[in-house]
Amino acid sequence: xxxxxxxxxxxxxxxxxxxxxxxxxxxxxxxxxxxxxxxxxxxxxxxxxxxxxxxxxxxxxxxxxxxxxxxxxxxxxxxxxxxxxxxxxxxxxxxxxxxxxxxxxxxxxxxxxxxxxxxxxxxxxxxxxxxxxxxxxxxxxxxxxxxxxxxxxxxxxxxxxxxxxxxxxxxxxxxxxxxxxxxxxxxxxxxxxxxxxxxxxxxxxxxxxxxxxxxxxxxxxxxxxxxxxxxxxxxxxxxxxxxxxxxxxxxxxxxxxxxxxxxxxxxxxxxxxxxxxxxxxxxxxxxxxxxxxxxxxxxxxxxxxxxxxxxxxxxxxxxxxxxxxxxxxxxxxxxxxxxxxxxxxxxxxxxxxxxxxxxxxxxxxxxxxxxxxxxxxxxxxxxxxxxxxxxxxxxxxxxxxxxxxxxxxxxxxxxxxxxxxxxxxxxxxxxxxxxxxxxxxxxxxxxxxxxxxxxxxxxxxx
Numbered sequence: 001x002x003x004x005x006x007x008x009x010x011x012x013x014x015x016x017x018x019x020x021x022x023x024x025x026x027x028x029x030x031x032x033x034x035x036x037x038x039x040x041x042x043x044x045x046x047x048x049x050x051x052x053x054x055x056x057x058x059x060x061x062x063x064x065x066x067x068x069x070x071x072x073x074x075x076x077x078x079x080x081x082x083x084x085x086x087x088x089x090x091x092x093x094x095x096x097x098x099x100x101x102x103x104x105x106x107x108x109x110x111x112x113x114x115x116x117x118x119x120x121x122x123x124x125x126x127x128x129x130x131x132x133x134x135x136x137x138x139x140x141x142x143x144x145x146x147x148x149x150x151x152x153x154x155x156x157x158x159x160x161x162x163x164x165x166x167x168x169x170x171x172x173x174x175x176x177x178x179x180x181x182x183x184x185x186x187x188x189x190x191x192x193x194x195x196x197x198x199x200x201x202x203x204x205x206x207x208x209x210x211x212x213x214x215x216x217x218x219x220x221x222x223x224x225x226x227x228x229x230x231x232x233x234x235x236x237x238x239x240x241x242x243x244x245x246x247x248x249x250x251x252x253x254x255x256x257x258x259x260x261x262x263x264x265x266x267x268x269x270x271x272x273x274x275x276x277x278x279x280x281x282x283x284x285x286x287x288x289x290x291x292x293x294x295x296x297x298x299x300x301x302x303x304x305x306x307x308x309x310x311x312x313x314x315x316x317x318x319x320x321x322x323x324x325x326x327x328x329x330x331x332x333x334x335x336x337x338x339x340x341x342x343x344x345x346x347x348x349x350x351x352x353x354x355x356x357x358x359x360x361x362x363x364x365x366x367x368x369x370x371x372x373x374x375x376x377x378x379x380x381x382x383x384x385x386x387x388x389x390x391x392x393x394x395x396x397x398x399x400x401x402x403x404x405x406x407x408x409x410x411x412x413x414x415x416x417x418x419x420x421x422x423x424x425x426x427x428x429x430x431x432x433x434x435x436x437x438x439x440x441x442x443x444x445x446x447x448x449x450x451x452x453x454x455x456x457x458x459x460x461x462x
């Protein structure tokens with residue numbers, strides 16, 4: 001019995017590429033085909049998803065005829081209620097054997113596995129989601145150890161299938177180890193770390209495949225199943241760049257975007273002062289975020305990089321504007337850190353070239369790192385050197401531990417490595433865009449955002 005597995009992963013809502021990928025998927029489909037996705041299909045940076053509570057993604061999956069999708073971290077980032085809303089209404093099975101509500105009960109609509117039938121062949125499909133650690137509870141989730149849950153799911157279904165496929169969103173390195181540890185997995189569609197395999201890797205009689213990311217490729221694996229044996233017939237990835245966009249997908253996206261814009265574009269409130277933005281120079285919208293974070297998390301200082309936003313807000317605030325200017329699904333985060341590491345980061349921020357570096361990192365959807373902005377502190381600098389820094393009016397002490405309100409991006413040391421030397425981190429479930437939404441409505445915070453916190457020595461003397 002021949003089986004063709006067409007696989008995608010880590011689309012991250014690159015829907016223009018997806019429209020091209022669908023044309024290529026349809027070209028490769030035949031009567032022996034199943035179509036699967038290994039997670040991070042739905043990235044909520046997308047206006048289409050934000051405005052439809054993820055249903056635009058569900059409609060796309062259904063229209064193309066996917067047989068199963070595993071839940072990646074980006075399907076989780078909008079919270080348990082949104083994931084449930086998507087999974088319950090989807091005709092395409094949302095699969096995760098290790099993801100639960102934070103009270104450890106099952107998430108409605110989410111299945112631990114499915115058994116597909118193709119020309120008499122019984123195909124067992126299961127998958128696991130990444131453990132988001134401290135974020136889990138805030139987003140409404142609980143994760144079990146994926147190695148244990150995968151082994152248990154295989155054992156529960158032993159004898160009910162002819163072929164086992166694992167759609168796993170934990171990373172290619174982890175999947176290599178998993179293939180060595182657990183026997184009986186025939187195919188692993190790997191994802192999460194955006195690795196592209198030009199052809200299948202074979203580990204312990206398990207075929208491992210991955211199609212990169214962003215819909216730039218689709219993967220095709222063809223095998224022949226003879227009783228307990230399987231033979232690799234073909235494994236390849238195909239670039240979608242020159243493919244013509246599928247008209248049905250384009251139409252769905254157009255309709256979804258119009259719906260989303262209508263819902264999200266409605267003004268929430270007006271602002272009296274423009275909150276302009278600058279990647280390098282101190283600006284009021286980034287100061288507003290720093291002030292809001294400090295107030296929200298009740299810390300000694302607020303600290304945020306200007307790359308978190310890519311434009312300012314003028315005249316009014318809407319959910320559409322917030323998504324456009326602050327697309328990163330990063331969370332308000334507090335931690336404790338010694339003064340010397342704060343100083344090191346501020347010093348680095350004075351270098352324009354550093355601020356203009358590519359800011360890529362987990363959860364970051366901007367372009368540049370940007371300069372650091374502070375709340376509750378004042379900095380005086382001379383050229384590229386910090387001359388003085390005060391926190392709550394007192395000189396900063398290098399060995400003292402200070403509480404800082406920031407983002408999980410900076411807490412991990414992304415962009416500013418010295419900030420990774422922290423302890424006692426705490427995460428809020430909101431996103432940074434919601435900090436803007438909460439505090440731009442407060443005139444006292446908008447006015448305070450114009451206060452200069454980082455001043456040049458020559459200008460002070462002048």
